[in-house]
Structure formats: C-alpha cells, structure tokens
Amino acid sequence: MNDARNTILSRLKTASIDQTMPLARNISNSVNWSSNYKVQLFRTQLQSAQAEIYDATDHSWLMTLQHICQAKYLKNILLSPTTSWGEAIIENSTNLPSLKYYDDPVENWKQTLFEGIEAAFTSTYGGIADTGTLILWPDTQEPRMMSLVPPVHIAVIEKSKIYNSFAEALKAQHWNETELPANILLISGPSKSADIEQTLTYGVHGPKELVVIMV
Incomplete structure (x- = not known):
C-alpha cells in the first residue's frame, strides 16, 4: 500500500502543470436592467433575507448611520480608521457611539472583539x-x-x-486582471442556520443583523 501511495505522490510532484490562467470566457449578460430597477431589485432581495436597507446620499449617510446606532442603542461601533468612509465617521463622530478601531492584530484584543464589540461598519x-x-x-x-x-x-x-449579476461584476471590475485577496465575501443577509427540526436561528455563525446603507 505504501509503495502505491509513494508512486502516486511521486507522479504528482513530477507532473508538468500548466500554471497559465485560462482565457476568460466571453460573458454576455442575459439581462441589462435600468439603474433604478437594479437598486429596487437589490433592495427587495436583501429585505427578503431579513436585511435592513436605508437610502441615503453622499451628504446624508452619516446622519443615517447616527439614526441606526441610536435606534439599536449601540454603545460602540468598530471601523477602519484608514478608509475614506472611516475617516469621515471619525471627523463627524459627535452623535455616534464610542468608536473602536481595527488597528491592532486580533491576537492582542480577541476577547474584546468577541465579547465587547456591538457592531461593525464596513465598506x-x-x-x-x-x-x-x-x-x-x-x-x-x-x-x-x-x-x-x-x-x-x-x-x-x-x-x-x-x-445585474455576479458575472457582470466580475467583468466590470476586471477581476481577472486583479490580484485577488485570500477570500472574497458574498453576503446576502444576516447569518442564519437551521437545525434538523428546521428551526431557523439567526446569528449562529456570524452577525444576527445586516444593515445596508445605499448611497
């Protein structure tokens, strides 16, 4: 058995592997909705998955964020201090809860992250x-x-x-020409899971609530 295993591993190590990236397929969009329809459909689909949606503008999104924090009685919110969104929040933090920054390796504050942070804001x-x-x-x-x-x-x-679709996002943002991160997240609602009795529970493997501000 060991000889067979070693033979297989040896063949794998010496095999000639083509490392070149395959040519991207020509993606044709089956739909091409208007901007207004895309926004409305996006909202409807997210709301059907129990997400909260808020409309805002470049000038009003900070007030919307303040309203969300006050309505949920949040005592703190985690954000990045180096993104343009984070910088804007820091500059206009008067009516916001305590701001916490993700600016240290998680090993140094893991307990606080898991037990003390009530909400996080991301782009x-x-x-x-x-x-x-x-x-x-x-x-x-x-x-x-x-x-x-x-x-x-x-x-x-x-x-x-x-x-319109994931395929369009890939093409429009030139993902095939970009160095991708270790993982890309596709989020369609708050975390949810069901047991063998089909009892649906939110927040088992992630956030209980997803709140989206559309600008």
Missing part, C-alpha cells in the same frame, strides 16, 4: 441585483473578522456599483 466592493448580494473585499484595512464577529454588521454600498 463594500459592490452589489449583485439579481441575488441581493453584497461583495466584500477583505484586506488589512477591513479584515474578515469585521463582518464576521460583531452581532450587527453595517455596510455601505454605492448604488452605482450594483450590477
């Missing part, structure tokens, strides 16, 4: 209308933990970056 890379999905691009500024651990996830999305 998004875009959205998918036909499924009501947020695209998140985790990096050193906004690590994966920000959208995974706190019980409330508040995400901001620009309406101009809502695409």
